[in-house]
Amino acid sequence: MDTKKRSMLDVPVKQKARQQAQIRHQMAEDSKADYSSILQKFNHEQHEYYHTHIPNIFQKDDALNHGCWKIQEMEERRIVRIGDSMKMYAEVDRQVIPIIGKCLDGIVKAAESIDQKNDSQLVIEAYKSGFEPPGDIEFEDYTQPMKRTVSDNSLSNSRGEGKPDLKFGGKSKGKLWPFIKKNKVLMVGRSVK
DSSP states (O other): OOHHHHHHHHHHHHHHHHHHHHHHHHHHHHHHHHHHHHHHHHHHHHHHIIIIIHHHHHSOOHHHHTTOOOHHHHHHHHHHHHHHHHHHHHHHHHHHHHHHHHHHHHHHHHHHTOOHHHHHHHHHHHHOOOOOOOOOOOOOOTTSOOOOOOOTTOSOOTTOTTOOOOOTTSTTHHHHOTTTTHHHHHHHHOOOO
């Protein structure tokens, strides 16, 4: 092929390439303009945020907000209320101290009025069972045939003789249940002054 023909074929390709370059150049210019516009808008909003909006949050602006409380004033009110609460606590504590002193005086008086001999006797009376200690166990010769005997003082009587009455309403109630009469004896025996 000759160069003339070749150059004629290259003309449409060159024109197409030139058009593509112009389109891309125009897209780049449009993108640059969009970027510049968005950047200016961002910088303006950032300036507004840091220099207008944030200071308005932390300060009270009567002209714009018609007396709305902002964070700074709310914090100041909170601090004042904490101070008031501390004062109130101190006043209540001052009023309670004499009552606590009277309670402590009562505790000291009760501690000084302890009568160890009488108190020990009251405990003994409250917890005694009324049963006599069991007698001695007799020696059993295990080589002899087994013959079971029960001592008179034994708590377990296999024949059923002398068994205490297990009814709760009977008079043996204090002997069978030593802890039931505890409160009655302690209440009657000792009165708090």
